[in-house]
Amino acid sequence: MVLDDLGSSLRGTLDTLRGKSRLSEEDVEEIVKEIQRSLLSADVDVSLVMELSDNIKERALEEEPPAGTPARDFVLRIVYEELVDLIGESTDLPLEEQTILLAGLQGSGKTTSAAKMAWWFSTKGLRPAVIQTDTFRPGAYDQAEEMAERAEVDFYGNPDNDDPVEIARNGLEETSDADVHIVDTAGRHALEDDLIDEIEQIEDVVDPDTSLLVLDAAIGQGAKDQAQQFDESIGIDGVVITKLDGTAKGGGALTAVDQTDSSIAFLGTGEEVQDVERFEPDGFISRLLG
Numbered sequence: 001m002v003l004d005d006l007g008s009s010l011r012g013t014l015d016t017l018r019g020k021s022r023l024s025e026e027d028v029e030e031i032v033k034e035i036q037r038s039l040l041s042a043d044v045d046v047s048l049v050m051e052l053s054d055n056i057k058e059r060a061l062e063e064e065p066p067a068g069t070p071a072r073d074f075v076l077r078i079v080y081e082e083l084v085d086l087i088g089e090s091t092d093l094p095l096e097e098q099t100i101l102l103a104g105l106q107g108s109g110k111t112t113s114a115a116k117m118a119w120w121f122s123t124k125g126l127r128p129a130v131i132q133t134d135t136f137r138p139g140a141y142d143q144a145e146e147m148a149e150r151a152e153v154d155f156y157g158n159p160d161n162d163d164p165v166e167i168a169r170n171g172l173e174e175t176s177d178a179d180v181h182i183v184d185t186a187g188r189h190a191l192e193d194d195l196i197d198e199i200e201q202i203e204d205v206v207d208p209d210t211s212l213l214v215l216d217a218a219i220g221q222g223a224k225d226q227a228q229q230f231d232e233s234i235g236i237d238g239v240v241i242t243k244l245d246g247t248a249k250g251g252g253a254l255t256a257v258d259q260t261d262s263s264i265a266f267l268g269t270g271e272e273v274q275d276v277e278r279f280e281p282d283g284f285i286s287r288l289l290g
């Protein structure tokens with residue numbers, strides 16, 4: 001079963017249904033309450049949790065379990081389907097020539113993710129290049145160059161130029177032998193107007209096929225504002241969740257996916273360039289409910 005890896009209180013509640021073939025309204029209320037608890041502690045947005053739990057409740061009470069299906073499996077199936085419905089499949093990234101733009105606040109893990117994604121594409125037989133346009137954060141250039149070296153991918157940046165838009169333009173020209181261009185951008189501590197102006201200008205020049213929002217798994221309730229602002233300015237097609245090797249469960253990403261009507265592309269699971277996975281819903285959902 002996909003959701004075997006559940007948190008102990010949710011598992012406990014579901015275990016009380018063992019042997020039952022029908023659910024009472026009380027059973028459903030109890031389960032929904034536990035699911036709400038799990039999702040809220042995983043930092044999923046409150047209104048989203050309410051919407052999800054209403055759908056789960058309605059379906060669990062109205063739908064007829066298929067003959068022979070134990071109540072426990074039936075309700076788990078509904079929970080899983082509702083979450084998959086919201087999260088969806090991994091962001092579509094064809095294995096062909098393309099340009100990807102990364103957006104996000106400072107420290108979210110953009111530079112690391114750029115190198116990781118480039119490494120991932122290289123394992124698929126493509127030739128990626130990382131273009132570093134972050135002229136704001138001291139050390140961003142050196143870090144990006146070093147990580148691109150570790151990932152063994154092409155790299156362009158210019159520590160002597162303080163115009164990120166020009167760097168982006170030059171970067172695309174200088175790395176024209178590459179198939180996949182991953183453009184890293186500057187973040188700030190908050191969503192200041194100049195950050196948004198800058199990324200809009202870069203987006204104009206780069207004309208990306210896909211724009212990804214990079215979010216720290218610990219982002220929590222702040223995800224909504226960020227997702228909304230970046231979506232309004234450049235249009236977000238997918239989310240990268242970083243630092244999933246920590247304790248945070250990444251529920252904020254769900255909020256971002258819902259807000260931008262997008263999906264999750266990659267998961268970051270460590271500081272090395274190889275610590276990256278393409279998103280797949282099952283493991284992530286188990287983690288959210290775990």
Ligand code: GDP
Nearest residue numbers: 106107108109110111112242243268269270271
């Ligand atoms: P940026 O400011 O958005 O470019 O963020 P960075 O890529 O510089 O990442 C900020 C910090 O988070 C760095 O110390 C990274 O090593 C670390 N980091 C990024 N991704 C991950 C991850 O998936 N796991 C862990 N443990 N650390 C990460």
